[in-house]
Amino acid sequence: MTPSRTGRDDGPPLFSIITPVFDPPVDVLEETIASVLAQEHRDWEWILVDDASTDPTVVATITRHMLGDPRIRLLERDVNGHIVAASNDGIAAARGEFVVLLDHDDLLTPDALAVNARLIDEHDDVDYLYSDEDKVDARGRTYGRFTKPDWSPERLRGQMYTSHLSVVRTSLVREVGAFREGYDGSQDHDLALRIGEVARRVVHIPEVLYHWRAVAGSTSAAIDAKPYATVAGQRAVQDHLDRTGVAARVDQGAEPGRYVIQRELDPGIRVSVVIPTLGQDAIVFGQRRVMVVEAVRSLLARTAHPDVEVVVVHDTPTPAAVLDELREVAGDRLVLVPYDKPFNYSEKMNLGAVxxxxxxLVLLNDDVEVISERWLENLVAPLDDPRVGMTGAKLYFDDSTVQHACHAYWGSHYRHPFRFWTRDEPGPFGELVVNREVSGVTAACAAMTRETYFEVGGFTETLPSNFNDVDLCYKVRHVGRSIVWVANCELFHFESRTREGRAEAWERYAVVRRWGIPEDDAFTPSAVASPMIDPHRILRERIREADPGVRAPAAAPQP
Amino acid sequence: MTQDATTPPGDAELERLREEIAQVRHELLVNRDQVIGSDAEVGRVNRDLTRLTQELRSTTRKLRRTTERATELQQRLARSKKRHDEQVQRLRHRVEQLEGELAAARTSFPRRVVRSVRRRLR
Structure with a gap:
């Protein structure tokens, strides 16, 4: 069987599968070949580029299959050029409309190309498609499914998450210069970043179409198997930021293959931090403190940004001494806005924004304490990108377990995934240590441009206490902007762990009436977001609530 | 509202104008929220309508298919029942026929006595 054509007029697309080959175990290669031959979609060509394998049976095996199926082509390199050179040889020889990147020991599912073809047919302007993936062990058992988010350019800066199976328009791969030398080990990340900069449409396929073989020494088995790859990845991300004009520095992340973006904020931009308060005090880390005063003190101490305004919207019963203390801490950066109506968080925040x-604008609760340096720069600077409408922070309970790492809306509810994970845990697939697009963030610490805040009408005042931030996030996405959760903007949030349960049914209904019932989250899918709740911790909280005399759990020391 | 550290004291007119601007901006925010909220609700209702219309179409198709199938099955049942009745009728008739034949073929009592006597005389 031969491929029917080189491009697409009205019919299905021709795929060029590109596989660089270098000394794979022959039985494993046979399995890879079988997975390609089993494709339901028939319009493909397969370019295997032998990168000077030392084992002669490799070429013999490919040749045998080539003789049986003319869609298979073998290119033989005289010298070993590594994965970049070999892949580029394949791309240069490709005749299909889309290239499909397949490693020499991995497996495609039988419907892999058919599903891609269907989505290409649905979207004329699609340039890049990526699917979910899992791993396959030596005994052929699949495990470790990576349920990926929809297209998330900010997350791609923090980790190579699109990975397998990647299908890219051939003309675009050539236009961006295909794989680049010098990025071995992260050459796919570098390519995805460059493709993402120019692609008209990127489509996520929420199905496993690729089984990544976990063998000793491969990145699928252990992320730190190729330390040189993370250095190349860091350079690739830095190049991308420089190309796209993002003022930022890339650091290595909490685990190999994860990158931290340290952003610069234009010093000429004024940032207004809006904080509602009643001037209450509480015991934190064993000491009594006026919450709003310490919040302001910590927020100013941990930023070098020169132009920060602190707008405190205070209920009229707020003690005068608290206001005096705020004046002392914030000086002429303080703006006080009195509020003398019954409690309405939304109205207070709107008045503060006005x-x-x-x-x-940074929206901040008064029961927080900023932990991370340059928190303001990292939180606010992503808003320089006009596609971003809102950012949010990583919040911890006082024992340093995660209180907030994004909202996820699925299964008819609004949720806080990753609750109670510890501060040093990276999350199932790096979710807790990389910036990423999300469906929503808590307004306990969030940032927006003034323009976006007014465009969406701020907080809805029909929701005075609960779900007003959920509604705000929906509104931001409704006007076509994304929401980015910022992993390296960290604060303590001394919120009651059980407060969430007090939401009334009518409040939830008000959100549902506008936005409908959430089914599955596009960015933090339920498979990843299922709350990992520690039952012992919940039990401990219930005991403490039932009998306050019981010794409270030890709080983590202040950092 | 007090512009605590920046407002020159005693400038009441400026303060009044600031308050008025703030009020207008606040009203603008509230109105904008209502516009966005209504727009969202209309979008949501339209999506619901589209989904319900599709469900209705699909259910109608399913109902039509099910009705056709039920009619077909009823017709098949009637045909089967008719065939069954005919068969029962035919078999009953045959039984009667065979019973008649059997009765006709059965040997008479005087003839069996004669045969028995003859056997003993031999």
Missing amino acids: AASGER
């Missing part, structure tokens, strides 16, 4: 003079 009084603010900054181009960027």
Whole structure:
């Protein structure tokens, strides 16, 4: 059987599968070949580029299959050029409309090309498609499914998450210069970043179409198997930021293959931090403190940004001494807005936003304490990208377990995934240590441009206490902007762990009436987001609530 | 509202104008929220309508298919029942026929006595 054509007029697309080959175990290669021959979609060509394998049976095996199926082509390199050179040889020889990147020991599912063809047919302008993936062990058992988010350019800066199976328009791969020398080990990350910069449409296929073989020494078995790859990855991300004009520095992340973006914020931009308060005090880390005062103190101490305005919207019963203390801490950066109506968080925040003079607004609760340096720069600077409408922070309970790492809306509810994970845990697939697009963030610490805040009408005042941030996030996405959760903007949030249960049914209904019932989350799918709740911790909280005399769990020391 | 550290004291007119601007901006926010909320609700209702219309179409198709199938099965049942009745009728008739034949073929009592006497005389 031969491929029917080189491009697509009205019919299905021709795929060029590109596989660089270098000394794979022949039985494993046979399995890979079988998985390609089993494709339901028939319009493909397969370019295997032998990168000077030392084992002669490799070429013999490919040749035998080539004789049986003319869609298989073998290119033989005289010298070993590594994966970049071999892959580029394959791309240069490709005749299909899309290239499919397949490693010499991995497996495609039988419907892999058919599913891609269907989605290409649905979207004329699609340039890049990626699917979910899992791993396959030596005994052929699959495990470790990576349920990926929809297209998330910010997350791609933090990790190579699109990975397998990647299908890219051939003309675009050539236009961006295909794989680049010098990025071995992260050459696919580098290519995905460059493709992402110019692609008209990127489509995520939420199905496993690729089984990544976990063998000793491969990246699928252990992420730190190729230390040189993370250095190349860091360079690839830095190049991408430089190309796209993002003022930021890339650091290595909490685990190999994860990258931290340290952003620069234009010093000429005024940032207004809006904080609602009643001036209450509480015992934190064994000491009594006025919450709002310490929140302001910590937020100013941990940023070098020169133009910060602090807008405190205070209920009129707030003690005068608290306001005096705020004046002392914030000086002429403080703007006080009195509020004398019954409690309505949304209205207080809206009044604060109205009084603010900054181009960027940070929405902050008074029961927080900023932990991370340059928190403001990292939180606010992503808003320089006009596609981003809102950012949010990583919040911890006082024992340093995660309180907030994004909202996820699925299964008819609004959720806080990753609750109670510890501060040093990276999350199932790096979710807790890389910036990423999300469906929503808590307004306990969030940032927006003033323009976006007014465009969406701020917080809805029909929801005075609960779900107003959920509604705000929906509104931001409704006007076509994304929401980015920022992993390296960290704060303590001394919120009651059980407060969430007090939401009323009518509040939830008000959100559902506008936005419908959430089914599955596009960015933090339920398979990843299922709350990993520690039952012992819940039990401990219930005991403490039932009998306050019981010794409270030890709080983590202050960092 | 007090512009705590920046407002010159005693400038009441400026303060009043600031408050008025703030009020208008606040009203603008509330109105904008209502516009966005209504827009979202209309979108959501339209999506619901589209989904319900599709479900209705699909259910109608399913109902039509099921009705056709039920009719077909009823017709098949009637045909089977008719065939069954005919067969029962035919078999009953045959039984009667065979019973008649059997009765006709059965040997008479005087003839069996004669045969028995003859056997003994031999």
